[in-house]
Amino acid sequence: MNLILDLLAQLGATVRTRLEGLGAASRTFVTLIVASPSVFRRPRLVTDQIHFIGNYSLVIIAVSGLFVGFVLGLQGYYTLNKYGSEQALGLLVALSLIRELGPVVTALLFAGRAGTSLTAEIGLMKAGEQLAAMEMMAVDPMKRVLAPRFWAGVISMPVLAAIFSAVGVLGGYIVGVQLIGVDEGAFWSQMQAGVDVWADVLNGVIKSFVFGVAVTFIALYEGFCAAPTPEGVARATTRTVVIGSLMVLWLDFLLTALMFS
Amino acid sequence: MPNLVDIRDLHFGYNERPILSGLNMQFPKGGVIAVMGGSGSGKTTVLRLIGGQIRAQSGGLAVDGQEVSGLNVSDLYAMRRRMGMLFQHGALFTDLTVFDNVAFPLRENTRLPETMIHDLVLMKLQAVGLSNAAALKPAQISGGMARRVALARAIALDPQLIMYDEPFAGLDPISMGVTANLIRKLNDALGSTSIVVSHDVHESFSIADYVYFLSQGKIVAHGTPSQMRESDDPYVKQFVNAEPDGPVPFHYPGKTIADQLGMKARG
Numbered sequence: 001m002n003l004i005l006d007l008l009a010q011l012g013a014t015v016r017t018r019l020e021g022l023g024a025a026s027r028t029f030v031t032l033i034v035a036s037p038s039v040f041r042r043p044r045l046v047t048d049q050i051h052f053i054g055n056y057s058l059v060i061i062a063v064s065g066l067f068v069g070f071v072l073g074l075q076g077y078y079t080l081n082k083y084g085s086e087q088a089l090g091l092l093v094a095l096s097l098i099r100e101l102g103p104v105v106t107a108l109l110f111a112g113r114a115g116t117s118l119t120a121e122i123g124l125m126k127a128g129e130q131l132a133a134m135e136m137m138a139v140d141p142m143k144r145v146l147a148p149r150f151w152a153g154v155i156s157m158p159v160l161a162a163i164f165s166a167v168g169v170l171g172g173y174i175v176g177v178q179l180i181g182v183d184e185g186a187f188w189s190q191m192q193a194g195v196d197v198w199a200d201v202l203n204g205v206i207k208s209f210v211f212g213v214a215v216t217f218i219a220l221y222e223g224f225c226a227a228p229t230p231e232g233v234a235r236a237t238t239r240t241v242v243i244g245s246l247m248v249l250w251l252d253f254l255l256t257a258l259m260f261s
Numbered sequence: 262m263p264n265l266v267d268i269r270d271l272h273f274g275y276n277e278r279p280i281l282s283g284l285n286m287q288f289p290k291g292g293v294i295a296v297m298g299g300s301g302s303g304k305t306t307v308l309r310l311i312g313g314q315i316r317a318q319s320g321g322l323a324v325d326g327q328e329v330s331g332l333n334v335s336d337l338y339a340m341r342r343r344m345g346m347l348f349q350h351g352a353l354f355t356d357l358t359v360f361d362n363v364a365f366p367l368r369e370n371t372r373l374p375e376t377m378i379h380d381l382v383l384m385k386l387q388a389v390g391l392s393n394a395a396a397l398k399p400a401q402i403s404g405g406m407a408r409r410v411a412l413a414r415a416i417a418l419d420p421q422l423i424m425y426d427e428p429f430a431g432l433d434p435i436s437m438g439v440t441a442n443l444i445r446k447l448n449d450a451l452g453s454t455s456i457v458v459s460h461d462v463h464e465s466f467s468i469a470d471y472v473y474f475l476s477q478g479k480i481v482a483h484g485t486p487s488q489m490r491e492s493d494d495p496y497v498k499q500f501v502n503a504e505p506d507g508p509v510p511f512h513y514p515g516k517t518i519a520d521q522l523g524m525k526a527r528g
Contacts (some may be wrong), residue, residue, distance in 0.1 A: 133352035136312050137366045137414075138341040144369070 028221055032150055035142040039151055045144070049152030053114045057160055060113050061106055065097075065164035068105060069171020072096055076172070077180050086176075087186035091194040093172030094165075098195065098204045099260075102165035104252050107211035110157060111244035115219035118149055119240040122223025123233035131224075146220050153216025154209065161208035203259045210251055215244045262289035265422055265454040266311055271320035273306060280306050281478040284320070288422075293448050293455040295465040295486075297500065298475035299509055304458040305349075307475075308424045311456070312346060313337045325421065342370055345415030345453075349427040351407040353399040359386070359410050360395035366417045385413040388450075389443060405436025409443065416447055422454050423447070429461040437461070441468050462501050466490070474500065476509070 039046055076092045122145065125131050131141045169191075176182040195201065219240045226236035266288035273281040281303045288294050296304050309315045310322055313329045322329045324340060332340060353362050363382045367373060373381070386392040389409040391402075399407055408428060415423055425444060429437045445468040448455040459465045465472065466486035474482040474489070474497055482489065482497045489497055499507030 128355070129348045129350065129352035130354055132314065133346070133348055135314065136341055136344065136346040137369065138338040139366070139369045140338075 024225075025221055028224065029217060031142055032146055032217070032220075035140065035147045036151065038143045039147045042148075045148035046151050046155070049149050050156055053118070053149070053152050054156035054160060056117075057110060057113045057156070058163065060109055061160045061164050062167050064105060064109055065102075065167035066171040068101055068164075069093065069097070069168035069173075070175050072101075072168065073172035073175030073180070077176055077182065086182050088190050088194075089172065089176045089182050090169075090187035090189075090191035093176070094169055094191045094195050095200060097165040097168040097172075098200050100252070100256070102161045102168065103204055103208040103211055104248060106161040106164045106208060107157065107215055107248040108245050110153075110160065110212075111215045111219070111241055111248065114153065114156075115215050115240045115244050116237045118153070118216070118219040119223040119226070119237045120233055122146070122149075122220060123226035123228075123236050126224065126226060127228035127230075127233060146224065150216050150220055153219070154212040157212025157215070158205050158208040161204065161211075165204070203255075206259075207252065207255050210255060211248050214247045214251060218244045218247060262291055264288055265290045265325055266456070267321070267323045268307075268310075269321040271310070271322055272318050273303075273310060273315070274318060279478060281310075284478075284480060286473055286480065286483075288454055288456055289471075290454050291448075291452060292470040293445060293457060293468050295457045295459060295469035295472045296475060297458075297460060297462070297465060297472060299460065299500070302475040303478040304460075304475055305426055308346070308426055308456065308458055311422075311424065312341065312344060342418060343421045345418065345420035345423040347408070347411050347415045347423070347425045347428055349430055351399070351404075351411035353407055353411055353414070355399050357398075358395065359391065359397050359399070359402065362399070362410055363413045363417055366414065370418060381417070382413075385417055386410075388416070388447065389413045390439075403436075405432050405439070408432065408436070408440055412440070412443060412447070416451060416453075419451055420453060422456070423451075425455065425457045425459070427459055428457060429459055429464050437464055440464075444468055460500075462503075 072093045073089065076089050076096075077086055080086045080088055080092065122131075125145065131145065134141045134144060173187060177184045177187050222236040222240045222243070223233075226232045264287045266286070268284050268286040271281060271284040272279070284307070286296075286307070296307055298304050306315070310317055311324060311329070313332065316330050325343070327336070327340060329337070329340070353359075354365065357365065360382055363385050364378050367378045367381060371378075383392050383395065386395055389412055391406060391409055391413065394402060394406065394410075399410070402410065412428075423444075428440050428444065432440060441464040444455060444457060447453070457465055457469065466489070469486055472483060472486055472489050473480055474494075476496050482492055482494045484492070490501060492498065492501075496508045498504070499509060
């Protein structure tokens with residue numbers, strides 16, 4: 001009997017801790033949104049962060065996009081060739097990238113590249129009392145530090161996803177058309193005819209925007225709540241990648257179900 | 262002199278653990294007041310309460326007549342614009358230069374033109390002897406210099422109240438002397454009030470007008486530095502003379518070593 005009661009108590013404590021965590025995160029998110037208008041009065045704060053977050057993620061995004069495009073070109077050709085539909089390779093590559101792989105892989109890479117960097121930066125600022133010093137100088141860290149980084153991440157993500165998809169299409173073209181010999185006209189014309197701006201491109205942009213909100217917020221929140229020790233910052237950085245990646249995959253399923261059902 | 266900061270019967274703790282209990286302290290305008298005590302005695306907590314970073318559980322804390330616990334966020338920030346704080350390790354922004362660190366509160370809290378900010382920053386840096394280090398990053402300067410830059414940043418807005426959290430910790434004797442001298446001179450030049458939290462007896466006594474001794478969240482002694490030097494209070498004597506044993510025991514309380522080794526008395 002005692003064992004059952006202990007288990008129930010443990011379960012209750014775990015659920016309560018999770019709910020408290022969710023509540024704290026929600027409150028921080030609302031505070032961040034409320035603090036956001038001040039950011040747009042000083043756009044330089046955001047552009048600096050876009051340069052830091054977006055520009056420095058560009059190489060890994062572009063290289064990954066190219067290789068994903070290569071693989072899609074190869075795999076797509078082998079599969080379509082079985083049914084004599086290799087002319088549809090361009091359409092397959094473009095739809096795969098624009099609808100799914102572009103937003104999802106970009107968000108996963110973003111969580112690993114920019115997300116960890118944001119968490120470590122904020123965590124170390126906290127550990128070094130820089131955020132406390134800012135507060136004591138009557139400067140709100142939420143407005144000065146977190147909000148500019150949040151909006152930089154949100155703005156950068158769709159742009160990076162678009163670059164990923166564009167480079168990926170180029171990768172598919174290089175493998176499919178230049179190396180394997182799929183008809184170039186068919187490759188591009190099928191793509192042009194089959195990809196819809198609203199149903200495909202816009203949905204892809206919406207996805208990457210949502211992923212941008214989720215991943216950037218998780219990275220900032222983890223850094224902001226990190227224990228101010230080397231171990232605490234290390235744990236927060238790991239959590240950013242794990243929670244950020246899982247959140248992206250879960251949101252992708254949810255959004256795909258909503259958009260394409 | 263009227264008091265700039267007035268603490269009355271203040272209690273503070275984390276959950277069930279009391280940190281400060283029944284604290285009464287007065288910080289008169291224009292003075293340099295040292296708050297001393299061992300690690301964990303609650304010294305830094307006093308600064309955090311004055312700055313409004315944490316709120317007291319009971320009792321009163323007024324800064325320039327305003328009760329800190331009753332302030333909303335915008336009033337609290339308005340009050341902080343009249344305060345400066347030097348953190349234990351400087352807390353400089355590592356991505357900014359020395360110049361930009363000192364300019365930070367001016368750029369964020371005033372609408373002064375950049376030319377004026379430039380001149381003000383150089384004057385503040387000149388006051389701490391670092392105008393030639395303006396272009397350096399915090400990683401390129403020593404710990405003592407970083408502390409002086411943080412001091413220049415703390416006085417950037419000519420505050421009424423300057424709080425120093427362990428300003429001498431980890432400094433070599435020369436830097437320690439320079440910092441102590443600066444604290445006193447800047448306080449007198451700006452007409453501010455300074456609260457120095459420290460456990461460095463020599464430097465604190467050399468610049469303070471009045472000293473409070475804290476132990477386990479309570480004031481155990483207070484008076485002028487000369488009164489404290491002559492005090493018969495066992496805690497003050499142990500602290501001032503750096504005695505290893507006394508009211509603050511050398512051994513962490515608990516079992517005796519004989520008990521821990523499982524030794525029993527013979528016979």
